[in-house]
Amino acid sequence: HWAAAHETPKHPEGVPRTRGSCVPRLTLNRMSHEMKYVEEGKRISETCQPNLSTRIPEEDNTPSCNDSHKPVGIFGEVVLSEQYWDHVARTFTDLWPMLLGNVLEWYEFGVFGFLEHELTDNFFSASWVTWAFFALSFVLRPVGGLVCGIVGDRVGRKKATLWAIYGMTGATILQGCLPSRHTGGAAAEMVGVVLLFFCRIVQGLCTGGEISGVCTYLSETGKREALGLTVCWIGASSNGAYALASVVVLLCSAAAGSQAMELWAWRIPFWLAAVPAYFCLTRLGNMPETEEFQKLVSDKEKATQKDPDSNSNSPEMQAVGSKSCEDMHRVCTVYFREVVLVALGLAGIAGLWYVGPIYGVSFVDNHGGSDLIATGAASASQWIVMLFCVPVGWLTDLYGVGKINLLGNILVAILGFPVFLWLRDGAQDTVMIYLCIGGVMGFMQTFLGSTIYLYVSEMFPSEVRFAATGLSYNLAVGLFGGCAPLYCEFASNYVDLFPGYYLAFCGGLSSATMIYCRWMSSQGILQASHIRGNPY
Numbered sequence: 001h002w003a004a005a006h007e008t009p010k011h012p013e014g015v016p017r018t019r020g021s022c023v024p025r026l027t028l029n030r031m032s033h034e035m036k037y038v039e040e041g042k043r044i045s046e047t048c049q050p051n052l053s054t055r056i057p058e059e060d061n062t063p064s065c066n067d068s069h070k071p072v073g074i075f076g077e078v079v080l081s082e083q084y085w086d087h088v089a090r091t092f093t094d095l096w097p098m099l100l101g102n103v104l105e106w107y108e109f110g111v112f113g114f115l116e117h118e119l120t121d122n123f124f125s126a127s128w129v130t131w132a133f134f135a136l137s138f139v140l141r142p143v144g145g146l147v148c149g150i151v152g153d154r155v156g157r158k159k160a161t162l163w164a165i166y167g168m169t170g171a172t173i174l175q176g177c178l179p180s181r182h183t184g185g186a187a188a189e190m191v192g193v194v195l196l197f198f199c200r201i202v203q204g205l206c207t208g209g210e211i212s213g214v215c216t217y218l219s220e221t222g223k224r225e226a227l228g229l230t231v232c233w234i235g236a237s238s239n240g241a242y243a244l245a246s247v248v249v250l251l252c253s254a255a256a257g258s259q260a261m262e263l264w265a266w267r268i269p270f271w272l273a274a275v276p277a278y279f280c281l282t283r284l285g286n287m288p289e290t291e292e293f294q295k296l297v298s299d300k301e302k303a304t305q306k307d308p309d310s311n312s313n314s315p316e317m318q319a320v321g322s323k324s325c326e327d328m329h330r331v332c333t334v335y336f337r338e339v340v341l342v343a344l345g346l347a348g349i350a351g352l353w354y355v356g357p358i359y360g361v362s363f364v365d366n367h368g369g370s371d372l373i374a375t376g377a378a379s380a381s382q383w384i385v386m387l388f389c390v391p392v393g394w395l396t397d398l399y400g401v402g403k404i405n406l407l408g409n410i411l412v413a414i415l416g417f418p419v420f421l422w423l424r425d426g427a428q429d430t431v432m433i434y435l436c437i438g439g440v441m442g443f444m445q446t447f448l449g450s451t452i453y454l455y456v457s458e459m460f461p462s463e464v465r466f467a468a469t470g471l472s473y474n475l476a477v478g479l480f481g482g483c484a485p486l487y488c489e490f491a492s493n494y495v496d497l498f499p500g501y502y503l504a505f506c507g508g509l510s511s512a513t514m515i516y517c518r519w520m521s522s523q524g525i526l527q528a529s530h531i532r533g534n535p536y
Helices: 084-114 116-123 127-155 157-175 181-221 224-263 265-271 274-284 291-306 315-320 324-333 336-345 347-366 371-399 401-425 430-449 452-458 465-482 484-491 498-522
Strands: 033-039 042-048
Touching (some): 084 116, 084 127, 084 181, 084 224, 084 265, 084 274, 084 347, 084 371, 116 127, 127 157, 127 324, 127 465, 127 484, 157 274, 181 224, 181 291, 181 452, 224 265, 224 430, 224 452, 324 336, 336 347, 336 465, 336 498, 347 371, 347 430, 347 484, 347 498, 371 401, 401 430, 401 452, 401 498, 452 465
Antiparallel strands (some): 033 042
């Protein structure tokens, strides 16, 4: 079996080749594999001879091709080591401050969505305007993800993520301090709307960088064989944040009453974000930088020492030492295909996240049901995801992230329309609401949302991973997810079951994208993983 050597191999013509940039055509019995890699934007094919004398140590997290040659079980699953669960436990204890930052991001979006009625009453004349402000943050997320990603690829994953968390924490708390029509009349309402617009912009830019930072940091820090279960903590923390937001809103509504909730108590959930933010920010600064980024910095320093006036085009030089516009151009040109594939592959989970438990509450309310019961059902769906994300992460490590996410997208494509049909007909039935929003949507999110972040981060090499992840992930979440409630609010006036059609469309689109990626990977056209072996 072929394994990458510790020293950078040379192309026959003398051009340096990046470690781990080769992709076998998945033919295990051949003594030579046809390889493809990217060198300055050109795809080159060559034959890599096997090297049986050199192997990558288990502790080395440098991308290589040898992961696809692990022993497999009866059903094609990877055989995990005896230290698998120890790796998972250590990873969680070491990385919980980073996960807490992810909780802050999704907590704010959950609070804003669940308080749609109160925010409309305080600032706007119609609910669609509230959803437009909600979508504003998602429109700006790709910009924030790309900009913060470029910073993270140059100064470090930890620093860029820390700055993003500071920004979104301030924007979240400030939203609870805004003047409204109930505090000072029309003048106060106008000032509040302007400040809320500013807060949504800051929130979108910072959250776009935060989620890509967390995704990149965990994928580069966790043990390779346990990456599925490591990254599933991101999905668990995201759904935990939604569940926490719904519980906080329910408790505030029950304690203060509906009238007080509309007047002033809606501010409390925003203020409470300061508690997890304190623990996150105080501990995050003490976390180390990832080894892959440190290696990029070391390679840049070595290249500079050898030739200070060199204008090298190597990935390390481009990742750490180039100008921001050059980094942006490289992500948007060389890796344009990968960015598009990731964005389309995430359409299913993005639509499910925001059309399901978020807009589903308004859908029930619009059809004569109780929004409090629907909020409780949305909270139940998040708890289901948290309970079953660990088994899904384990299955991802066994069978590959591509297969698990394909299964989840097929479920969304099949059940997306029926679940909203049942929800419309049973909008006043508590059992039906919990079955649809809490049960069916929670089950679909479990398979699809637990490890989708690994699919994103594995698609890109380390030198552009932060920026490319930030652009592709946030492009999908903004286009198919955050703007989805606004789509549904408008389209439901003409097509009553538009949310169901929309979910089915997103699930089908992502399923087709996953199948296409699998085919290109099998043909050696696409390197679908730069961290582990074959993701399918």
